[in-house]
Amino acid sequence: MTDFPATRTAALEKLQQFLPRAGADYAKLRNFDHGAGRHDNVSSLSPYIRHRLLTEAEVLQAVLGRHSPRAAEKFIAEVFWRTYWKGWLELRPSVWLEYRAGVTRAWDRVQAESGLRAAWEDACLGRTGIDCFDAWAQELVQTGYLHNHARMWFASIWVFTLRLPWELGADFFLRHLLDGDPASNTLGWRWVAGIQTKGKTYLARADNIARYTGQRFTTQGLAPSAPPLDSAPHPAPLPAPTGDVVAYDRPTALILHEDDLSPGFLFDRGLAPVATALVQASAGRSPLAVSDAVHRFTTGALADVQARWGDRLGPVTMIDNATDLRAWAEGTGADQIVTPHAPTGRMAEMLTGLAADQPLARVLRDFDARAWPHATHGFFRFKARIPDFLAASGLRAR
Ligand SMILES: Cc1cc2nc3c(=O)[nH]c(=O)nc-3n(C[C@H](O)[C@H](O)[C@H](O)COP(=O)(O)OP(=O)(O)OC[C@H]3O[C@@H](n4cnc5c(N)ncnc54)[C@H](O)[C@@H]3O)c2cc1C
Structure with missing residues (x-):
């Protein structure tokens, strides 16, 4: 059986089990790799955070509900590594294309x-x-x-x-x-x-x-040095995305995709879609075959969002390729299509296929909008702003 059932319920259970260990234990023990099925010293939440079955803000708030910012500093910084990398690539999308x-x-x-x-x-x-x-x-x-x-x-x-x-x-x-x-x-x-x-x-x-690794390996023959590979200079950062402003009172269709499966923030703003496409881009991760486990997790995560929010979505269509997405978009009859912002990657590319002739509004979360513009230099400059990011998002110790 998989360790990663593709549901928000499983994610919340994992988070609850891990919370006691997110403070001093994590700081001390996080670098140990005990092997498959024994990764209790880290959260193993990444499949859920990556698809936003759990948001970064939710995880951070849960941790701050249990530990002081100082005790949880290491764990908080790791979550912000994710935000930093996402922001860094968002400002330099050509690095993904390269x-x-x-x-x-x-x-x-x-x-x-x-x-x-x-x-x-x-x-x-x-x-x-x-x-x-x-x-x-x-x-x-x-x-x-x-x-x-x-x-x-x-x-x-x-x-x-x-x-x-x-x-x-x-x-x-x-x-x-x-x-x-x-x-x-x-x-x-x-x-x-x-x-x-x-x-x-x-x-x-x-x-x-x-x-x-607890002396599990006696490795021989590793390279004694690691000379850096040749590479082009970093491209200059582009302006960070700001997201589109949406009039939610117009007939609106929703594209809910694998990069953000927590649509509650859109419903809170007044979204009532006439139809919803649930979209996965997992097949586009590689020119080679992507593992069944990845497809199963992504499909399961989309099914989970439908089970949780089905009464708010209108008629739902499952989609896994750009051609079907385009056809669906052309047939919705809505004035506009709203979607959570998809960061640089395959999902964003699928959405770009629509943008020319479809009125697509990309809604950026405040959490990303605050942090991404600061991914201009190295992580340590970004990290110094973490207390500001937390405060601006209302995330604090309880
Ligand atoms: C070569 C390489 C490839 C990687 N590829 C991915 C990837 O495809 N997807 C991915 O989510 N992470 C990737 N990481 C980052 C990191 O290894 C994983 O996020 C982490 O191991 C996930 O396990 P966890 O949830 O138990 O992490 P925890 O230690 O419990 O950390 C909590 C959360 O913080 C974030 N996080 C932690 N460490 C990092 C990090 N170094 N960089 C970015 N975010 C981090 C993750 O969202 C993680 O779930 C990669 C790291 C390396 C060195």
Whole structure:
């Protein structure tokens, strides 16, 4: 049975179970990777937060209801890493396009170079002979999740020991992670490879792996150094999105998509849709086949939102591709279509296919609108603003 039932109820239960450990315990123990089924020292909430079955604000408020801001500082900062990465990519969407082009280039090479193909297959199947790496490849495929430290070590070994194109590693993650996210994944891999923080790479070391995995591995043969990959300079940041203003009294259709499955904030503003499309973009994560587990989680999350909000949605249509979305939009008969803002990634691309001839209003959450404009420099400058972000969102210790 999966550890990640795709429901908000399961997410809330996981959050409740984790809350006592979100303070000092998390600060002390979060870097330990105890292996599949034993990730109790971290929240494992990422598949739910990524699809916003739980919002970042809800998680932060729950944690602040239990711990002081100081005790929960580490956990709060990790949640804001997500917000920072999303904002960073939102200001520089060309980095996503460049990543996608890099996957295509690397995939072309895999098809043309038999040695590369064999090495790539061995890595994806967990057959490299590097004990920890093979265990993580299998854990990822079997569970749809990896601990953060394992993601860092895995990416580092992929890039610097196996010397495989980083884009193929990011693609492998996206095809299997239930939380697979255009921003956190792309920028996480770039960070390990020394592309994101220019010149600063992450080197996986056998002693560090042994220590933080409870001596489960005695890894041999890792690269002794991690010279940064060549890369283009960062593009200059664009202005942050501001979101569209919506007149909710006009006949309105709703596109509810996998990037934001908590539509309550729209109903609070007066939205009463004449029809709703529930849209998933999981097939577009990769040019290769995306795992059944990812599709199942996303489909389940959409079904869950329908079960929770069905009486507010009007007639519902499930959609999983841009052509059907366009056809649905043309037939709604509504004056306008409203959707929660989809950040840079495949879902946003599907919506862009509509924008030319459909009156699409993208509603930005206040939480994102406040934070994203500040993702202009490194995380530490952004982090200094966390108390302001929390206060402006009314998130405080109880
Ligand atoms: C190479 C690489 C790829 C990654 N790919 C993804 C991805 O596709 N999707 C994804 O959600 N995260 C990704 N991460 C970030 C991080 O590994 C996961 O968010 C985290 O491991 C999820 O487990 P958790 O929910 O138990 O985290 P916890 O430690 O319990 O943290 C709570 C929440 O904070 C956020 N968070 C924590 N650490 C990070 C981080 N370093 N960056 C961004 N957000 C963070 C997540 O939403 C997480 O659910 C990646 C990291 C690396 C190094």
